[in-house]
Amino acid sequence: MENRCRIRNWLRRFGVQISFFYLGLGLAIILILSGTIYFFTASLLMNEMVSKTHDLLELSGNNIATYIARVKGESDVFANSPVLRQYLEENDESLRPVLMSDIEQLLKNDDCKKSIVVVSKDGRILSNEENLDMSVSEDMMKEDWYMESIHNTMPVLTGARMQSFSPDKDNWVISVSTEITDSAGENRGVLLMDMEYGVVEEHLRSLDVGREGYVFLVNDKGELVYHKDTGFFTSPEKKEQLLTLLAEGDRYDKKKNLLVYQTEIENTGWILVGVVSLDTLKMLEQQLLEVVLFVGALLFGAVILLGILFTRRLAVPMADLEKGMGEIEKLAEISVRKHSFQEAEILAENYNKMIFRIRGLMKEIAQKEETLHQAQLNALVSQINPHFLYNTLDTIVWMAEFNDSAKVIALTKSLAAFFRLSLNGGRELVTAADELEHVRQYLYIQKERYGDKLSYEIRVPEEFLDYTVPKIILQPIVENSIYHGIKPMEGLGRILVTAQEEGEYLIFMVEDNGAGFNPASPKDGRCVRKGSVGLKNVEERLKLYYGQDCGVSIVSSPGAGCTVKLMLKKHVVHRETE
Structure with a gap:
């Protein structure tokens, strides 16, 4: 099946089809011309042979008539x-x-x-x-x-x-x-x-009647006068054959290649009948056929040679165009060989103009996508900051209601540090150290709110602190653990933030001992997958920054807490959103 497809595709190629077209056209023209020349020339030869045979028979008859007339003249004079x-x-x-x-x-x-x-x-x-x-x-x-x-x-x-x-x-x-x-x-x-x-016999001997030909004479009574085979004089069957030929008149038997012609000899009452075997015509036709075939073969060879040269001149530029267009993803310009057809050169020139225009458009699109990418990230971050600010202010209000000014001051300072790290001079990428400090300030604020119900620990090796990461990726995860894991549970809650590396990836993990849930259950997983705006934003931001192979994964079960993994690349890589 594969071979058939390969052959079919090969037959559909431009160079192959144009070659077959010219070969077929050349062969058809040669066959038509050769056939026309052969049959026309053969017809001329046939007419010439018939005319020559007629003339020779007429000449022989006239010679006999002249001789008989001379004898009669002498006889009349003597009588x-x-x-x-x-x-x-x-x-x-x-x-x-x-x-x-x-x-x-x-x-x-x-x-x-x-x-x-x-x-x-x-x-x-x-x-x-x-x-x-x-x-x-x-x-x-x-x-x-x-x-x-x-x-x-x-x-x-x-x-x-x-x-x-x-x-x-x-x-x-x-x-x-x-x-x-x-x-x-x-x-x-x-x-x-x-x-x-x-x-x-002397007058008829010069006639060339061919290998199978013969002549005979009959008188006005239908009696045989001359035949080289004396058996015709004694055999009634043979005489009947001659009389049948005489009755049929002039004709050409193509099957036997025999020409029958008869002429009357004056002053004798005789009819000269020539049955001529056109061996010479057959030989000439054979020679003519051989010459026509030889010349036709030479012409066909010339057609093949010219067809190959013409096809190469046409197909090679097309192959260059095909090769260049096949590598269009490289946006490389095409150059066709010199002395090709003007149409191929114009096509290549227009293609190169198109490539130049595509390059400009792609550059313009890349710039616009970069701007859009940055706008999307900014929009996601802007969704997180107001959400967290609302929750934090709610905690401060709660403390103020209890007149705990020391904690309000400490919490306000922590909030200021938190927002300072969040803004980070407008940069979207921060060091892992700043991101961990940012989540530490957040956990401190939440610790003040929940008291002994919440404890936390951050354990990250120092060699990871210099990696750059998108800002505000850990805080939404920690927030999700507090509100959906620890808050609903009875007893003390604990949050552990760690990091590790796997090849080119940097992995942050946020573990809690909260209520847990079944991620496979739409009812249990709804709060994590769709209910938390922050968690969803982190997922989208990681994919925007690093690609589809990075993002957030969750391992949890009811009553066994939850572990959230954030997979990043060690260095920031801007990629198109897939």
Whole structure:
């Protein structure tokens, strides 16, 4: 529990809270800025990668389209050659060498061309390759592949020099067909230009599709034209996967980190679909995250350093103020360190002004309390003197009534000595010798009044006589013993005044063999505690002079007399009334 309180108090300290505030604020700002920069930059990278991928796919598609267009152009030129038309119309074999020379030249101009085949309407074949296995007849208009070649001018994936598709990739070709017509527009034959399948791979090889990426081509009939994995050509399930990707269109699969983009290739009827694994983007994002974290850590370290410096500059003056205010009872002025905040300096200056003012007020209060203290003592003494004077004059009157002039004279002299000692030049402190002489004169007066009923004795060591004590402290006690102890009793009364010392204290004792009482009983103790004005005044005066540890104590019991102790300090000490 104590540790929890200590931790709670530590957390509530100004320096700790301001440190946590700046650290939290700095961390929040760094996280917000870092997150914003990271996501903004990552978005830019993503857009850049997508744009670059789109451009590359478009470029590859355009390259394929350009190549196919060039092949078609060459095919159209050769198909419209007058020599070729004459050869097909007139069946002039003398033109074969010329045409073969043209075919060889076309093949020589493009290494990717596999073969060039001319098939006439009546089934004749003109080609750079021999022993072609092709389905021909005298009426080619009845052959399905021939009719398809006439009507389909788009490039077609097929087996090389074969009309049936072969699973052997090395024999695959891209075939472009062109119808050969005469001047009247009637069909005279078909020109087939076969390009190696690798020409497509050559144009798509430069694409960076990532570790898990790939590209594929499909024609307008949904048939697969190109995929690096030949298993997709024979597996219906895999074909279905590709067609699903084609149907979904352009998209980004964040979970698999795959970008799907498709573009149409002009003059081919093909659609190029790129499934790009953005490995580079992933790597760049990772590097970006590491850089952002590193820079964020550096900034956070800088925030911590600046926060410590700023907090110390603010907290140290506050600690000085706290330390000074914690010792306010010393009324010491506070000095804050140089180069602190202006507010702290102003606060310290105002605090010092307050301390200066408090010092003046306390000095003024002390002077007023001293005056009040003296006035209280004088008031207490003034309460005692009239009371005793009344009792003494009553005794003198009593003696005068019996015409005992000698005793009246002696008693009057004793009374004069008593009041001389009471006044004591206006001083409140007297020697123990004067105080004992004062009570001796009082007992003499009372002895004359009570006669043999009262006897007294004063036994005080001489070494105590030089101590200073408040005046008129023993007489009220002796008076109380006479009036409340000896007067009510039957028989002779005796009063003994003694003194002793205990450490720093001087103790006077007044003992009597009077009636006694029970101090614990409110009824019996009322006369002593509240009924005797003199006894009460002595108690208050001793506490005013010496403090609460000094005063009057009573030991008594019914029929066993009473002992009153007055505890003083050996030297007079003025203290504030508690």
